[in-house]
Ligand SMILES: Nc1nc2c(c(=O)[nH]1)N[C@H]1C(S)=C(S)[C@@H](COP(=O)(O)OP(=O)(O)OC[C@H]3O[C@@H](n4cnc5c(N)ncnc54)[C@H](O)[C@@H]3O)O[C@H]1N2
């Protein structure tokens with residue numbers, strides 16, 4: 239059976255996401271909008287800055303008045319004041335951010351101005367029109383689109399929106415996502431470990447990550463390896479937007495989740511050309527989309543970051559869903575071409591990507607050590623120093 243290329247899997251997921259948007263919106267105060275997705279384009283309803291103002295502490299003047307003779311100071315303008323028009327043949331004391339008086343066309347910084355004993359000011363450096371003036375609307379004109387619908391809001395966007403005076407925003411409602419862990423070996427942290435048991439790490443990883451993505455997490459806990467209890471657990475999840483499960487997607491015999499999806503929804507098993515993360519399940523349960531990630535913790539990380547994350551963001555109408563990546567020279571040689579595209583946990587050291595020594599899909603510590611994922615393409619080898627795509631984990635985790 240041929241493996242599904244990563245691009246193809248992503249394209250399919252994004253198409254499904256676009257077909258099932260989470261379209262409902264809500265109004266939120268600016269202070270609560272971090273991490274949310276803007277539902278409507280943000281159009282400026284004022285010029286920014288609203289009036290020309292000084293970029294320096296100094297003197298506002300009219301270039302034509304500067305004949306070499308010192309100028310008297312006719313007014314003092316602080317930020318927050320509304321100045322009178324500049325009297326011809328004078329200058330105005332002005333401070334950074336204060337409105338430029340009508341009639342002035344430049345500002346000289348105080349370091350280049352000499353205040354004489356009689357209070358007049360001599361300007362000896364050459365001046366030019368517009369110098370040290372921040373013109374009205376230099377950042378934004380009223381009517382301009384400042385942010386597109388589908389923008390994810392972070393500190394920068396919130397600052398920008400605040401500068402336009404908006405206190406309320408229309409954003410997409412939070413997606414409700416259930417995290418289910420499958421596997422009889424799993425036990426929650428804090429409980430004593432019995433024979434054959436391991437602690438559930440995927441749940442903590444995914445719940446925290448989903449919250450960072452603006453989702454409301456409906457914790458589904460550990461799904462028992464039992465058909466009726468799996469049915470009951472899924473029936474209780476009618477009002478979520480996505481069921482995200484981990485584990486039980488390869489060829490194991492105790493895959494009750496798959497069985498319930500086949501009975502009451504749809505199940506497609508994908509074999510992806512990705513390492514870690516080959517087996518992935520897609521489908522729905524009574525119309526609620528389901529993504530089943532492989533259970534190995536590094537596989538969960540890679541498939542959530544590269545496939546489920548962009549899928550969720552696209553359902554929220556986000557356009558730019560793929561992480562920013564940079565090309566970096568390999569700090570290692572890759573001598574054995576593989577059938578799957580590998581995402582190796584790596585650090586940047588001296589501008590080169592170096593690998594965590596153990597790249598097993600069961601080793602989550604590799605990702606805690608790493609700065610990012612290095613992409614090794616299928617069917618090829620790399621010499622040390624060759625360029626590889628590097629996806630910073632900071633890009634994926636937010
Ligand atoms: N005969 C084959 N066996 C396997 C194949 C295959 O193609 N043929 N694929 C391997 C690959 S690749 C992967 S990845 C895993 C995927 O397995 P599942 O998604 O079905 O996951 P499990 O078998 O349930 O678990 C795999 C591994 O991960 C541990 N795990 C599961 N859930 C958690 C959790 N919530 N927290 C921490 N660790 C978890 C689990 O104990 C297993 O060790 O299949 C290979 N096998």
Ligand code: MOO
Nearest residue numbers: 514515516537599
């Ligand atoms: O794809 Mo599996 O995730 O290699 O271990």
